[in-house]
Amino acid sequence: MHAVWPDDPGEALALQARLRRRVVARGAPTPALVAGLDAAYSRDGATVYGAAVLFSFPGLEDVDEAWTACEARFPYVPGLFAFREGPALCAALERLDRTPDLILVHGHGTAHPRRCGIASHLGVLLGIPSIGVADRLLVGKAGEPGAERGAAAPVCFEGEAVGWAVRTRTGARPVYVSPGHLVGHAAAVDLVLAMSVGYRRPEPLRAAHRCASVARAGMTKR
DNA sequence: GCGACAG
């Protein structure tokens, strides 16, 4: 048997190689419940706070929140990010009172050196459609999207579009969107834009980021 | 060999 969350980078690479074959970057889900996933770290880096916030869609109402504190076992290695935050994010997700139809993850999906970033990884593992939204590129090059909200430019890597630079807010830097699993490129961009209202990052991710920070603050006290 | 490098 193989571990779901190996501690060894070599083992993680082998598992990622197997998971990447199951990634399906196609589909156009019409979710009713979307979960935003993000994490925060204790100042010494020994603890990962994973947060999952459930939103209704397209209404965008915050309907449930959950978080967990886990020991940060896996080191930060660009390309193996899922093995560092995945355990805490999955644990938080399990604490929600309902299962989402779509998950939004802070990080990349297919815009990854082996096309299997944390969004794709979690999507395949959970069997739930997923989308990755990152603040900056890990791989590839992207043109500057138009200045107005809604504009997008492809992220090219090894001769193919692996994601999109999306202007979710006029006047703000673009966000990088890529399919995680069971969602195509166009649908991923459309869904992220539909969830980005007034701010650069989509609402579920803003809420998850806040939830993780609050969890850390409340834990740091006592 | 020299950079680049999600959070």
Place this chain on the structure above:
DNA sequence: ATCTTGTCGC
């Protein structure tokens, strides 16, 4: 990611 206040701009 995290350490950190005020401050410039829409």
